[in-house]
Amino acid sequence: MKKDNHTRYAILGLLTTGCNTGYSIKQMIDNSLSHFWKISYGQIYPTLKSLVEEGYASVRITEQEARPDKKEYQITSAGIQLLQDWLQMPVLELPTEKNETLLKLFFSRHQGKVRTLELLDNHKEKLEQRYNTYKGIKEMIESRLSDGEDAVYWIMTLDYGLLTTNAAIDWCESAKEKLTK
Amino acid sequence: MKKDNHTRYAILGLLTTGCNTGYSIKQMIDNSLSHFWKISYGQIYPTLKSLVEEGYASVRITEQEARPDKKEYQITSAGIQLLQDWLQMPVLELPTEKNETLLKLFFSRHQGKVRTLELLDNHKEKLEQRYNTYKGIKEMIESRLSDGEDAVYWIMTLDYGLLTTNAAIDWCESAKEKLTK
DNA sequence: TTTAACATGTAATACGTTACATGATTAC
């Protein structure tokens, strides 16, 4: 396996969460990891293929009557080991999010204040939507998976999303005030 | 200019801030935009070249005695117009930051609690460094550029960084407590 | 009847980093 493509580890890790097809991995990512990781099918299927080639996963084709054929992937013991090795590698750098709103704000002296207020309003609205989405997922996990070993960790990642999103919402308000006063 | 590459607009925008060489644009990004946008030389120089080709910037070569030749770029009126058009285009999607720490945390049932606490500690430490960096930049802008038209907006982007980083630091503490109790 | 959900995959393209290449001056 190539050195440091975290997306590969994400896919490998998801094989330990009950997701065992490309399709269900994609769903899981969209539903539960989307606030800190996104992956498209264009990465998932080729990656699954190469994980099998390298011995970190195995695959079994299941025929289904009413549905297209399924490829069910299982993580191997070599795969578990690799996942654990990756987990223990220290994180060297904080992520830089590419924030289009902040980029536009940075250059906002070139546009009217009204437009800038609209920019902030739009951002706030989207943040509020995001906040509610996270809250929904958290409640879902708490009610349906609270006994699972993974649940504690999953909820922690959601709390991160909730807290930082909330801080960003507050910031929008104070930025708007700063512009209008 | 190709449709929606925001990095191109970032470079175009920086030409309005007194940065007029590839080198100084890179410095500006590393110093003042790095919390929401990063660009490498591999993007900057080709982009400047194509901005000139498309008429959004002009260039003038300056010979310097004691230094390598300089290419000084100026934004054209077509460039200003393009920048303004871009500013007015609504932001459609919130960014998803790829957060390696959260990804590892998500799969942390595969590692011991001690390791997970180390993961969180390491993250917190890096966040604190970042917080102090932002604070330093903010103070610098307030003392040296507070009269410029750009300053208000630049400080708002820094406040965003300070607020959300602070929320993330708080989260680290609460996550650690959750794991130890 | 048509849309959503299930299911897999590739090719073209876009975006971005890193390593390489060059070279002078100044400060330690």
Place this chain on the structure above:
DNA sequence: GTAATCATGTAACGTATTACATGTTAAA
């Protein structure tokens, strides 16, 4: 003498998205 700063640029590579291609079933 050697590291840092100034200064520009390309080629190779890595990463990721999008569009395309295919096909079934269940529900509205």
